[in-house]
Amino acid sequence: MAVIFSASRERAKDGVGASALASTIRGMTGQVRKTDICGMRRLFQTARVCLAGTALSGLAGAAWAQERVVPAAKLFTSSEVIFSSLAVGAIAAALLSTIWLVRQKGTLEAESQEMRGALSDAHRKISKYEALIADKNRRIVVWEAGPSRPEFLGQLPPETGAPLEDRDFLAFGKWMRPHSAVELERAVESLRSSGHTFDLVVETQRDEIxxxxxxxxxxxxxxxxxxxxxxxxxxxxxxxxxxxxxSSINLFESLLDALEQPVWRRDADGTLAWVNHAYGEAVEAATPSQAIQEAREFLGTIAREQIRAVATPTSPFHDRLSTVVRGNRTVFDVVDVVGIAGSAGMAIDVSEAESIRAELDRTLKSHAETLDHLATPVAIFDKNQRLQFYNQAFVRLWDLDLGFLESRPDHNELLDKLRSQNKLPEQLNWRNWKESVLSVYRALDTQTNRWHLPNGQTLQVIATAHPQGGATWVFENLTEQVDLETRYNTLVKVQGETIDHLAEGVAVFGPDGRIRLSNPAFRALWGITEEQTKPGTHIKAIEAACALEYEKPDGWRLFGQMLTNFDDERPSLQGTFELHSGIVLDYAVIPLPNAQTMLTFVNMTDSARAERALKEKNEALRKADELKNDFVQHVSYELRSPLTNIIGFTDLLKTTGIGPLNERQAEYVDHISTSSAVLLTIVNDILDLATVDAGIMELNYADVDLDDLLDDVAMQIADRLNENSVMLEIVAPRGMGAIVADQQRLKQILIKLITNAANFAPEGSTITLSSWRNGLDFFFSVADKGPGIPEDMLPTVFDRFSSGKGGKRTGAGLGLSIVESFVNLHKGEVKIESKPGQGTTVTCRIPSAITARSVAAE
Incomplete structure (x- = not known):
C-alpha cells in the first residue's frame, strides 16, 4: 500500500489523475476487439507498463500468462476478465489516493496549527523582551556583522541630554563630554572590528552619568x-x-618633578612621602625613591624645627634659609604649607638674586657718588614726587637749606619754596606754569625747557620720567653757551652778509679740491656763472672756465696743487693777475682750518677805497656787536640784581614791621616802587628783544582758551587802566575755542597793546579790545581814541626806542617792537591804522599752530 501511495503521489505530481487512467483503459478495450493476437500482446505489454508499480500489474501479468496457455477460443472471455480487473484496480487506486490526500490534509492542518501556536508564543516572548528592553533608563544599539545600519531599542531620559532621534544619537561629541566621546568612539570601533568588549562610565554635557x-x-x-x-x-x-x-595628582607631580626647585611632601608624622628629581639631586641621591627610603633631608634640623614651630594651616611658613647643596652654602626662599594629612614645601634658589641685589645696591651707591661729584645739578624724585636724591651741584645752584632738602619735600613744595625766594623765572600765570613743569610725571617722553632765572642765568632743564614712576631732573647751566650762541649767530650772519657784499672775490675749497662757497664778486670778476661754481665743482672745471679771461693758466694750476697737496705745512700765497679785460686782480691763497683753503681776488683799481670801506664796515659791525653784547650783559648782570633789591626793600618799607612812615615818606616809597617796576619792565623787554635777536627765543606752544585769556588780560591790566582813568571794552564772541600758541607771549602782546593805548587815550575814554576768528587765524585788535599818529611817523612806530609824544607816560619805546617780534615768532603779522585826531587801531593776526610744540626763534 505504501508503494501505491508513493506511485499515486508521483503521478499526482506529474499531472496524471485516476480519471485519465480510466479513459486510457476504456480506449484500450475498444481496440482489443479489432486487433489480432499480436495486437493483444502489445496491448497487455502496454497495460503492464501503465500499471507498473501498482497491484494491478500483477493481475495483468497473470492474465498475460494465462493468455499464452489457454486456447484461442477462450481468449475474449479472459480479456473481459482482465479489463474488469483493470477497472476495479483503477477505481481502488483512485479511492486509495483520495483517502491518502484526506489524511495528508489533516496532517498539514495539524502542523500548521502547531506552527501558529509556536509563532504566537514567539510573539509573546518578543513583546515581553521588548518591554523589558524598552525601559526609559536604557537604550541599546545593535549592529549586524559587516557594514550595516544600526538598530536602536529603548530610550534614555531627556535630562541626560541624549538625542531622541536615531541619526543624532551616535554623534557622541554633540551631547557628551569631549574626553568621554573620544573614549566611547574608540571602544565602539574596537568592539565592531575586533570584538573587544568594554564597560565605561561617560559624562554628558548636562553633567549626567x-x-x-x-x-x-x-x-x-x-x-x-x-x-x-x-x-x-x-x-x-x-x-x-x-x-x-x-590624574590631577599625577599631572601636578609630573609638573613639580620637572621643576628645577626642590619640592617635597611629608605625611602627618613628618616623614618624607614624595620628593621631585631636583630634591634628589640636591641631597645627592641617585633617584627620588632613594632620597625617600634613606630619609635624606634637604634642610638642617634647626631649619626643620623652625618650620614645624612656625607653620600652621592658616599661616604657611615663608622665609629665607641657608643650607649646603653639593658642598656650597646656598640661600633658598622656602615655602612650607601644613594640612591635615601632612605638609608640603618648596625651596627656590635666591643666591643669585641676593648677589644681584647686593650688586645693584653697590651700583646705585656708586652712581650716587658719581652724580654727587658732577658739576651739573641733578635731582631725582620718586613716584610720589618727593625728593629722593640730590647732588652737591644742586645744593649750590639753588642755595637751599640742607634740613629742608633732607626732609624729602615734594616737587610742588620745592617749586613754591624757590618762587618765594625769587629764584625761578617770572611767570604771568604761576599755576599754569607749575602744572606744565609737573606734567613730566605723566609724560612718556623727556621734556626739555629753558629757564631764564632772575639772577641772569639760563638753565637747560631736562626732565626724564621713570618707567616705575618718578623723574630725574638735570639742570644744565647754559649762560655761557647762550652768550656764545648769540655771538656765533651774529658772527655767522655778519660773515655771510659781509662775504656776499664784499668787493673782493672769495672762493673756499675743501681738501679734495672741490669748491665749498663763492661770492658774487668772485663770479663777476672771472665772468663765470653761479652754475659753474656751485658747491662740489672741482677746481679743474673752474680752471677751464676761467681760462678764457686769463692768458696764463699757470696760476690756477698752482692753486690746484696747493689745495690737494699732503704737506704738513700749507703755506699762504699772494700775487697779481692781469685779465684780458685789463682788470688787475690781487689774489691771496689762505689756508683755513679743517684743511680748507680760501682764494681771494681783489680788483686793485679801487683797492684803496674798497679796503677803507671794508675796514670801516667791519669795525662798525664789530663795535655794534660789542656794544650790544656789553649792553645785554650789563642789563642782565648789573641792572636786574639791583632792581630786585630795590623792589624788595621798597616792599619791605611798606610793611608795618619796619615802622610807620609819614605821608611824604609813604608817597616817596610808592614813587620808588612804581619807578622800579617800570624800570624792571624795561629791562625785561630789553632782555626779551636780545633773546629774540640772538635766535634763542623759544615758544612753548599749548592750547590756550580765548575766553580765559581775555579775562586774565583784563584782570592784569585793570590797575593800569585805573591809573589812567580809562575803561576797557572787550568785544569777542563767546566760544571761539582755543588757539595753539605761547600763552605767556600772547598775553604780553595784548598787555603791551592795551598799555600803549592807555598811555595815549584821553581820560574817561574807552579802549576797545576786539577778537575774532577766521579759520585757523585769530585776530586781536586794540583801538583807542587818542590823538593819533601822523602819517610820516607810522613807518617808525615799531622801531626800538621810538616813543611817541603826547602820551601820559614817556617810556623806552619798546612795547610795539616787542609786540611785532612776538607776533612774527608766531608766524603772524601786525598792522597799525591811525589818523591824527581819530585815534589808533593796532591789529594782530596770529595763526593757530597745528600741533603743540616748542619752537626756537630763527
Whole structure:
C-alpha cells in the first residue's frame, strides 16, 4: 500500500489523475476487439507498463500468462476478465489516493496549527523582551556583522541630554563630554572590528552619568547605554572624580618633578612621602625613591624645627634659609604649607638674586657718588614726587637749606619754596606754569625747557620720567653757551652778509679740491656763472672756465696743487693777475682750518677805497656787536640784581614791621616802587628783544582758551587802566575755542597793546579790545581814541626806542617792537591804522599752530 501511495503521489505530481487512467483503459478495450493476437500482446505489454508499480500489474501479468496457455477460443472471455480487473484496480487506486490526500490534509492542518501556536508564543516572548528592553533608563544599539545600519531599542531620559532621534544619537561629541566621546568612539570601533568588549562610565554635557556596556553575541555587536539611579550615579561620579583627582595628582607631580626647585611632601608624622628629581639631586641621591627610603633631608634640623614651630594651616611658613647643596652654602626662599594629612614645601634658589641685589645696591651707591661729584645739578624724585636724591651741584645752584632738602619735600613744595625766594623765572600765570613743569610725571617722553632765572642765568632743564614712576631732573647751566650762541649767530650772519657784499672775490675749497662757497664778486670778476661754481665743482672745471679771461693758466694750476697737496705745512700765497679785460686782480691763497683753503681776488683799481670801506664796515659791525653784547650783559648782570633789591626793600618799607612812615615818606616809597617796576619792565623787554635777536627765543606752544585769556588780560591790566582813568571794552564772541600758541607771549602782546593805548587815550575814554576768528587765524585788535599818529611817523612806530609824544607816560619805546617780534615768532603779522585826531587801531593776526610744540626763534 505504501508503494501505491508513493506511485499515486508521483503521478499526482506529474499531472496524471485516476480519471485519465480510466479513459486510457476504456480506449484500450475498444481496440482489443479489432486487433489480432499480436495486437493483444502489445496491448497487455502496454497495460503492464501503465500499471507498473501498482497491484494491478500483477493481475495483468497473470492474465498475460494465462493468455499464452489457454486456447484461442477462450481468449475474449479472459480479456473481459482482465479489463474488469483493470477497472476495479483503477477505481481502488483512485479511492486509495483520495483517502491518502484526506489524511495528508489533516496532517498539514495539524502542523500548521502547531506552527501558529509556536509563532504566537514567539510573539509573546518578543513583546515581553521588548518591554523589558524598552525601559526609559536604557537604550541599546545593535549592529549586524559587516557594514550595516544600526538598530536602536529603548530610550534614555531627556535630562541626560541624549538625542531622541536615531541619526543624532551616535554623534557622541554633540551631547557628551569631549574626553568621554573620544573614549566611547574608540571602544565602539574596537568592539565592531575586533570584538573587544568594554564597560565605561561617560559624562554628558548636562553633567549626567551613563554606564555603557559593549558586548558581542550571535555575530552582532550590542552597545547598551544605561542611565544610573541615584546610588549608582553617585558611585559612578565618585569613580570619575577619583580618576580625575588621580590624574590631577599625577599631572601636578609630573609638573613639580620637572621643576628645577626642590619640592617635597611629608605625611602627618613628618616623614618624607614624595620628593621631585631636583630634591634628589640636591641631597645627592641617585633617584627620588632613594632620597625617600634613606630619609635624606634637604634642610638642617634647626631649619626643620623652625618650620614645624612656625607653620600652621592658616599661616604657611615663608622665609629665607641657608643650607649646603653639593658642598656650597646656598640661600633658598622656602615655602612650607601644613594640612591635615601632612605638609608640603618648596625651596627656590635666591643666591643669585641676593648677589644681584647686593650688586645693584653697590651700583646705585656708586652712581650716587658719581652724580654727587658732577658739576651739573641733578635731582631725582620718586613716584610720589618727593625728593629722593640730590647732588652737591644742586645744593649750590639753588642755595637751599640742607634740613629742608633732607626732609624729602615734594616737587610742588620745592617749586613754591624757590618762587618765594625769587629764584625761578617770572611767570604771568604761576599755576599754569607749575602744572606744565609737573606734567613730566605723566609724560612718556623727556621734556626739555629753558629757564631764564632772575639772577641772569639760563638753565637747560631736562626732565626724564621713570618707567616705575618718578623723574630725574638735570639742570644744565647754559649762560655761557647762550652768550656764545648769540655771538656765533651774529658772527655767522655778519660773515655771510659781509662775504656776499664784499668787493673782493672769495672762493673756499675743501681738501679734495672741490669748491665749498663763492661770492658774487668772485663770479663777476672771472665772468663765470653761479652754475659753474656751485658747491662740489672741482677746481679743474673752474680752471677751464676761467681760462678764457686769463692768458696764463699757470696760476690756477698752482692753486690746484696747493689745495690737494699732503704737506704738513700749507703755506699762504699772494700775487697779481692781469685779465684780458685789463682788470688787475690781487689774489691771496689762505689756508683755513679743517684743511680748507680760501682764494681771494681783489680788483686793485679801487683797492684803496674798497679796503677803507671794508675796514670801516667791519669795525662798525664789530663795535655794534660789542656794544650790544656789553649792553645785554650789563642789563642782565648789573641792572636786574639791583632792581630786585630795590623792589624788595621798597616792599619791605611798606610793611608795618619796619615802622610807620609819614605821608611824604609813604608817597616817596610808592614813587620808588612804581619807578622800579617800570624800570624792571624795561629791562625785561630789553632782555626779551636780545633773546629774540640772538635766535634763542623759544615758544612753548599749548592750547590756550580765548575766553580765559581775555579775562586774565583784563584782570592784569585793570590797575593800569585805573591809573589812567580809562575803561576797557572787550568785544569777542563767546566760544571761539582755543588757539595753539605761547600763552605767556600772547598775553604780553595784548598787555603791551592795551598799555600803549592807555598811555595815549584821553581820560574817561574807552579802549576797545576786539577778537575774532577766521579759520585757523585769530585776530586781536586794540583801538583807542587818542590823538593819533601822523602819517610820516607810522613807518617808525615799531622801531626800538621810538616813543611817541603826547602820551601820559614817556617810556623806552619798546612795547610795539616787542609786540611785532612776538607776533612774527608766531608766524603772524601786525598792522597799525591811525589818523591824527581819530585815534589808533593796532591789529594782530596770529595763526593757530597745528600741533603743540616748542619752537626756537630763527
Amino acid at each position: 551613563l554606564e555603557v556596556q559593549g558586548r558581542v553575541s550571535g555575530g552582532k555587536a550590542f552597545v547598551r547605554f544605561i542611565a544610573l539611579n541615584n546610588l549608582r550615579a553617585e558611585l559612578a561620579e565618585l569613580k570619575i572624580e577619583r580618576e580625575r583627582l588621580v
